[in-house]
Structure formats: C-alpha cells, structure tokens
Amino acid sequence: MTNPGTLYIVPTPIGNLGDMTERAIKTLADVAAIAAEDTRHTRKLMQHYGIQNDVFALHEHNETQRADAVIERLQQGDSLALVSDAGTPLINDPGYVLVQRCRQHGLKVVALPGACAVTVALSAAGLPTDRFAFEGFLPSKPQQRRAKLEALKTEPRTVVVYESPHRILHTLADMNAVLGTERQLVLARELTKQFETYLNGSAAELLQILTDDSNQQRGEMVLLISPLQQETEASDGPGEAAKRTLLLLLEDLPLKKAAAVTAKIHDERKNVLYQWGLENKNKD
Incomplete structure (x- = not known):
C-alpha cells in the first residue's frame, strides 16, 4: 500500500530574496510539484534559486475545484508544496480550503516558518505585541470600510491591516474620521525592500505626510492601529x-x-x- 504524501506550506520572501530559507528551497526542489498562487511569479522565484520542478496554479478562483485533485495526488503518495506570491500561504492568501480538506482526509500538513508581513511589521512598529488582531484588507467600499473601523474602534489589541496604494489615502481619511486624532498609527511600507519605511503618527498626520510626498503612497503596505487602552490614561488607577x-x-x-x-x-x-x-x- 502506498504511503500518502505530505502537503508542505512554504513561505516565500515578501521582498528581500535573501529571506528564503535553506529548508524552503530544499522542500520546493524535493516535492513532486508546487501549487502556486501565480505560476509566472513562482517560476521566476524558482529560477532565481535554481529550482527545477513542476508548477500548477492554485488560487482563490480555482482552489475549491482543484482541491480534490490535489487530495488525490497526496493520497497516491505525491508530496506537494503550496506557495503564495509572497509571504506565508493562507495568511490573507489562498490555501485554507485545501488545508481543511487535507485535515478532513487525515493527510499530513507541514508548515515551514518564514516571511510574513504581519509579524515583520509588528516586530518593528513599536506598538504592543502581546496581543493583536489581524483583519486582512479593510473593505474597499467606503461605507463598509467605515463600519468596520467603527467595530474596531474599541479594540483593546493592536490591530493590523493590509492596504493597497490606490486606497491608502481614503483609508487614512476614514480612520481620521472614525478613530480621531489621538489614536496612534504606524504605516509600514515596502517591508524588507530597499525603500522600507515606517511612518508613525495620527491618521491625520500620516494623511498629510502621504499627501505631501506621493512616493510614500507606493508599494506594499501594512497599517497598525494602537490599542484603545493605550490611549486611555488611567488617572484613577486600575479598576x-x-x-x-x-x-x-x-x-x-x-x-x-x-x-x-x-x-x-x-x-x-x-x-x-x-x-x-x-x-x-x-x-x-
């Protein structure tokens, strides 16, 4: 009887190619094939590291349909790797459906540690990290985005969100309207890349910085919101x-x-x- 294969969750660099681990490179070379969010992007990465292997597409639009075929290959003994375009798969990237199916079928899933924009930003932002809430991307529609911010207004943990360059000014304007000028934010931009930048201040202050310098509106972005309790001075001491x-x-x-x-x-x-x-x- 053939022993089933293993699904490896393999992080890839979020910018700096030197962040690819030796174990990740070896895993991508050793598995039977690689499931990639964008095969073109992954093939460029493989070429850089001298990895020769088969690659097939598995992304948010076909994951449900492709999952059964992947499960079948694993059951037949093939070990496979799952990668996203950058960072750790499943962290605001495809893969949840596949991993859930693997667990349901009793198949082994091994996650490799590696690059993740959430943890990189938290590590250097200077905000509390003992507890945090990751919200992925905020809604793109203004009304829904403001409603989400209202729900996060009293969050006692540091809040981490992703944002895109073409929406960052609108998001900061909404944060200023909902959270006010006292709540501190950190904008982490182009993490691990040449122009990595951390900007901190109120939403209004960050909005002004980005308006004055359009270069600060470019690249991949992580926004962090300080917890509400950090902004509340307990003048009368604890409860x-x-x-x-x-x-x-x-x-x-x-x-x-x-x-x-x-x-x-x-x-x-x-x-x-x-x-x-x-x-x-x-x-x-």
Missing part, C-alpha cells in the same frame, strides 16, 4: 476588580508577574497595575 485580583495574586507571585497576569484578565494597563501595586502591596 476595583483588577485591584482585588492583583492583591490576591501578590500573595503567591512577584509584582511584575502578578501585574502582567492581572492585565490580561481585566484588559488593564500592565504598567498602571505595577505602579499601583508598588504603592499598595505593603499596606494593611
């Missing part, structure tokens, strides 16, 4: 429930750890809890 939790935890944990745990439980600011704990942990 009563958080105070009680912190005092209980302090019976068994050091202050730093107790403040961190309490912050996660109550969506409070860790530094505010820590300061309150310093002032109150030894009081009767």
Whole structure:
C-alpha cells in the first residue's frame, strides 16, 4: 500500500530574496510539484534559486475545484508544496480550503516558518505585541470600510491591516474620521525592500505626510492601529476588580508577574497595575 504524501506550506520572501530559507528551497526542489498562487511569479522565484520542478496554479478562483485533485495526488503518495506570491500561504492568501480538506482526509500538513508581513511589521512598529488582531484588507467600499473601523474602534489589541496604494489615502481619511486624532498609527511600507519605511503618527498626520510626498503612497503596505487602552490614561488607577485580583495574586507571585497576569484578565494597563501595586502591596 502506498504511503500518502505530505502537503508542505512554504513561505516565500515578501521582498528581500535573501529571506528564503535553506529548508524552503530544499522542500520546493524535493516535492513532486508546487501549487502556486501565480505560476509566472513562482517560476521566476524558482529560477532565481535554481529550482527545477513542476508548477500548477492554485488560487482563490480555482482552489475549491482543484482541491480534490490535489487530495488525490497526496493520497497516491505525491508530496506537494503550496506557495503564495509572497509571504506565508493562507495568511490573507489562498490555501485554507485545501488545508481543511487535507485535515478532513487525515493527510499530513507541514508548515515551514518564514516571511510574513504581519509579524515583520509588528516586530518593528513599536506598538504592543502581546496581543493583536489581524483583519486582512479593510473593505474597499467606503461605507463598509467605515463600519468596520467603527467595530474596531474599541479594540483593546493592536490591530493590523493590509492596504493597497490606490486606497491608502481614503483609508487614512476614514480612520481620521472614525478613530480621531489621538489614536496612534504606524504605516509600514515596502517591508524588507530597499525603500522600507515606517511612518508613525495620527491618521491625520500620516494623511498629510502621504499627501505631501506621493512616493510614500507606493508599494506594499501594512497599517497598525494602537490599542484603545493605550490611549486611555488611567488617572484613577486600575479598576476595583483588577485591584482585588492583583492583591490576591501578590500573595503567591512577584509584582511584575502578578501585574502582567492581572492585565490580561481585566484588559488593564500592565504598567498602571505595577505602579499601583508598588504603592499598595505593603499596606494593611
């Protein structure tokens, strides 16, 4: 009986070709074939790394139809690789349907670590990263986009979205209208490429920067929105429930750890809890 093959999820560079891992190159060379979002783009990448292999198209418009054929090949013993145009497949790219089908059929799926614009942007943006919400692309229609921003207005986590150059000014204008001038944003542009840029400020400030310099409107973009709680100064200290939790935890944990745990439980600011704990942990 033939052993079934494995589906490998293989990230590719988001800009800098030096970010392709040795394991990813070897995997693409060793599998029976490669399922690619855009075969032309992937063949150029393969040529750069000297990879010779069969490539077939699997994208958002044919994934459902092609999934059964891929499953059949895996069941017959072929190992296959899935790549998107850039970054990690399935992260706002095709592949979910195929991976779900593989799991349903008990087929092995192995994901390789690698480039992803979401994590790259988060790592260097200077916003809280202990929790975040990735929303992919915001809706293209203005009314729907503003409605989505309204829903995200009270989000206590850092919000990450992708945006395209031809919509960035409209999106920043909507963010200014919905989120106001106090909410801090970071625009990460052309990540890992020659003109990589991080711009930070309010939506109004970023809108002005991009309006004054049209070069800043070009390229792949990631927008990050600071969490609501970061913009709210807790002048009266943490809430009563958080105070009680912190005092209980302090019976068994050091202050730093107790403040961190309490912050996660109550969506409070860790530094505010820590300061309150310093002032109150030894009081009767």
